[in-house]
Amino acid sequence: MTVALSGKEIADKLEEQFPGSIVESSQDSLVVDSEFLLKVATSLKDTPDLDFNYLVAITAVDYYDYFEVVYRLTSLEHNHSLVVKTRCYERVNPVLPSVVSLWRGAELQEREIYDLMGISFEEHPNLKRLFLWQGFKGHPLRKDYL
Amino acid sequence: MEVDEPTGMYVSTTELDITEGKVIEALKARSQQSIPDPDSWLDEELRRNIFLTTVDAILNWARRSSLWPVVCFPACCAFEFITTAASRFDISRFGMEVIRASPRQADLMITAGTLTWKMAPQVRRIYDQMAEPKWVIAMGACGISGGIFRSSYSVVPGYNRIVPVDVYVPGCPPRPEALLYGIRMLHHKISKGSIDTEGR
Numbered sequence: 001m002t003v004a005l006s007g008k009e010i011a012d013k014l015e016e017q018f019p020g021s022i023v024e025s026s027q028d029s030l031v032v033d034s035e036f037l038l039k040v041a042t043s044l045k046d047t048p049d050l051d052f053n054y055l056v057a058i059t060a061v062d063y064y065d066y067f068e069v070v071y072r073l074t075s076l077e078h079n080h081s082l083v084v085k086t087r088c089y090e091r092v093n094p095v096l097p098s099v100v101s102l103w104r105g106a107e108l109q110e111r112e113i114y115d116l117m118g119i120s121f122e123e124h125p126n127l128k129r130l131f132l133w134q135g136f137k138g139h140p141l142r143k144d145y146l
Numbered sequence: 147m148e149v150d151e152p153t154g155m156y157v158s159t160t161e162l163d164i165t166e167g168k169v170i171e172a173l174k175a176r177s178q179q180s181i182p183d184p185d186s187w188l189d190e191e192l193r194r195n196i197f198l199t200t201v202d203a204i205l206n207w208a209r210r211s212s213l214w215p216v217v218c219f220p221a222c223c224a225f226e227f228i229t230t231a232a233s234r235f236d237i238s239r240f241g242m243e244v245i246r247a248s249p250r251q252a253d254l255m256i257t258a259g260t261l262t263w264k265m266a267p268q269v270r271r272i273y274d275q276m277a278e279p280k281w282v283i284a285m286g287a288c289g290i291s292g293g294i295f296r297s298s299y300s301v302v303p304g305y306n307r308i309v310p311v312d313v314y315v316p317g318c319p320p321r322p323e324a325l326l327y328g329i330r331m332l333h334h335k336i337s338k339g340s341i342d343t344e345g346r
Contacts, residue, residue, distance in 0.1 A: 132300065133264055140299045 003080040004028075012051070014040055029070075029083035037086050038097045044073060044082070045102050051075045052082060055103035058110065061116040062143045067094055067119055077143060087118060098124040116141040186249060186310025202340045209253070209279065210336040212241040216252035216276060218269060223286040223319040228305040233309070249275040254332075255309065256325075260288035260295055261302040273309045281336070283328055284311040287318040294318075 011025030014032075021036035033042045044052045052073035059070045067088045074081040087093040098121035099106045110121045111130040118139030121127060129136065138145050155213050185193055219227060231245065248250035249272045261269060267318055273282070284305045287293030294301035312335060315328035 131264070136299075138299075145299075 001079075005080050005082045005116060006009065006146075007083065014043065017043060018133075023087065026131050029085055031085045032095050034086045034088060038102075040084070041071070041099050041102055044084070049078075050082075051077045055099070056081070057104050058099075058106060060113045060115065060119060060141075062098065062117065062141065063145060065089070067091075067095060067117065069119065071099070084104070091125065094119045095122055096120070098127075100124055115139070116143060150174050157289045171258050192233070205313075206339055208328060210333040211340075213254040213281070214244050214246050214252045215242060215254045215256050216246050216249045216272060218272060220261055220265060220269075221288065223258035223289065226319040226322055226325060227256055227258045227285065230325045235322040235326060237326070237329070240333070242329070249273070250277060252276055253280045255280070255282045255283050256308075257282065257289040257305045257311075258285045258319075260293065261305060261308070262300045263302055264300065266302050267306075270308050279339075280333055281312045282309050282314045283313045283315060283332060285315045285325060285328070286320055287316065290314050290315075290316060 006027055007030035008023045008027060011022045015022045016032070018036050018039055020029040021033055021040055023031040023033055025031065043063065044050050052075050054074045054076050056072040056074050057070075058072075061068045061070065069086050069088070071084045071086075086096065088096055096112055096119055100110065100121075101123070107125065108130060110124055111127060113119050114121060114124075114127055115131055116130040116139055119130060128134070132140075169231060172174075191198070194297055215227075229235060233242065242254075253276060255273060255276065273280070282305065284290050288295060288301070288304050292298070292301050295301040313328045313332045315324055317324050320328070334343045
């Protein structure tokens, strides 16, 4: 059975490593400042004790005030998992760093989020609509889409 | 006519072959005349191989008796269609069991499932590639009107936006009986057709 690591414990370690990177943390998950997302993600992937070499899924949630992007990470080596979140307060042109350079599996999922939620991912190799067609107006999974 | 069964034990295959040869020779000797097929029960015209009908009747009979469906199953109604095609309901009773992967060999499109706008150009192309005459059955709520997805941003509200529909079969999904009823309705429609008014 995969062990879900405590977000709080990991967050404490990360806060030591990158001061100011953690927005909040709980037993289930931790929220990273988007400025630090790539550094934190690299650290989570490359630290031998953590070794999060597998990105299970990325999801985005619209909370009206901000978008939250959820990364579910797993280590196949240690058989443990972690939920990392980041927030984006911009609504007109939201931008987050892409994690494709770390986990190749993020490519299609970030395209899906770009398509349906309208969040751009910086340095994504091929950021274009995935399910909807070119020329489609708006991003249908946003709460204010009608 | 009985076939002589070889009996007893055989010590060699040669002996077996000889016995088999004798069986064949005996059957052949007894089978020099063909078995009679009396035609006294046939009518006079039929015995002389004469049929009298109209061109419309024979054409419509041929068309409705061998409707070959093209593959157009984008969603869950496909399973009801598959059930309809399988042995319990068995559309081969209507000469329809040949489900064509090529639109050029098909003349019926059963639209079994929700159509998205992204898929719509392909469906229209498949329809365009089917040879005339051709018919369309809109199967299920999504096929008729988009169903519960009607107000969705990505769903075509009814196949009749894309292709002309002949018969609508309601249901979500329709049971095989309903689809068979729709097919019978289409048969009825085809039988009313005339080459005189075709294409107008």
